Amino acid sequence: MTTGLPPIYTRQDADAAGLTRAELRDDGVRVSRGAYVSRSLPLTVHARCRSLVAVLPAGAAFSHATAAGLLGAPVRDARPIHVVVAPGSPRPRRRGLQVHVRDLTAADRVAHRGLPLTSGAQSWLDLAADTAPDELVAIGDALCRAGHLSTARLAERLAQAGRTRGVVRARHCAPLLTPLAASRPESLIRYWLLDSDLPAPEVQVPVFDHRGVAVVHGDLGYSRWKIAIEYEGRQHAEWRQFGRDVDRYSFMASRGWLVLRFGAVHLDRRATVLDRVGAALLSRGALPGRA
Structure with a gap:
């Protein structure tokens, strides 16, 4: 300019x-x-x-999917922009802005990259009412991974939630969150497994060499039965990464691991993912009752 x-x-x-x-x-x-x-x-x-900060009422904070996205969560849609204002404050009527009225405590607010936002715990609770459980877990995992959500703070916020809309889903999903999940797809697949009658998977499963040193980690899996579950995003098509993957998977196979690889095509095929993991577990003797 x-x-x-x-x-x-x-x-x-x-x-x-x-x-x-x-x-x-x-x-x-x-x-x-x-x-x-x-x-x-x-x-x-x-x-x-x-x-928008300069034209919003004093004390306003960005909230819901807007806040979660700004805190690093994989929200699906950036519009409209969500903002919360205190009761009695002017309620701005602007195109592309969705306004919520609520009292926020000091613990419910954070400053992030120069913006007033609802905290990770408050943003996650706000999303619980209208977000499918698998996506809610993926958002919560990302907030945990980025350091914006902790078990203690989330438990404290949920204890104060009363009959807040969405709190039942939030309380169901809260114990499932982990900072170890590395991506949204991994979180989705993990939730599908946890929500099924299959054994609960481990996260970041170590694969050891002959000296007992953890050389690589599977995204998800079952150490007992040496089954690893890997999600491969677009970055795995890059030739250097492809070479690393070949070396990684050949090492895992040499140690007796069965590796199941899933990609973007499977993210709307929950039943297929569960069927294949179930079949792998059956092949390793993990589900004797299904033989």
């Missing part, structure tokens, strides 16, 4: 800087009434939220 304006500004800032209407149209992307992001800046969710 040549006006000296920062890349995120309000209409009042633009007027004070002497920006003409044509210059404003050419430079700024209007996020909401009076809130702009310069075209020189990528229009990320973070940038959109930064532009």
Whole structure:
């Protein structure tokens, strides 16, 4: 920009800087009434939220999927932007903004990358009402992995939740969360297994060499029966990673491990995943009653 304006500004800032209407149209992307992001800046969710801070009521915080996404969780849709305001505060009516009214304690709020957000525990509880359990576990795992959700804080928040909408699902899923799950797909598959009649899988299963040193770790699996469950995302197609995978899987096979590999095509095929894991367990004698 040549006006000296920062890349995120309000209409009042633009007027004070002497920006003409044509210059404003050419430079700024209007996020909401009076809130702009310069075209020189990528229009990320973070940038959109930064532009809204100046036009929201004092004490407002971004919440629900917006907060969870900004904290690093794999939320599926960035729109609308969710914000919570205190009772009695002005309730902004803006396109692309979904406003919730609630009292937040100090523990329910955090500052993250310059933005006021609901905490990891509060954001996760907010999402519980309208999020499928497997996706809720994936979001919770990601928040745990990023350090924004702890067992103690979540237990404290759920103990105070009363009859909050979604609290029953949240209490069911809370004991299943782990910071060890490395991705959304791993979390989904783990939840499917936990929700089935198959044995509960381990996370980050160690595979040892002849000296007893853990050389690699399977995403999920069963040490007792030497079954590993791996999810392969798009990055596994890169040739260096492919080479590492070949070496990894050949080592696991040499140690007697059966490796089940799943990909994006399986994320809407829950029954297939469970059938194949079940068959692998049966082949290793883990399910004698099903022979």
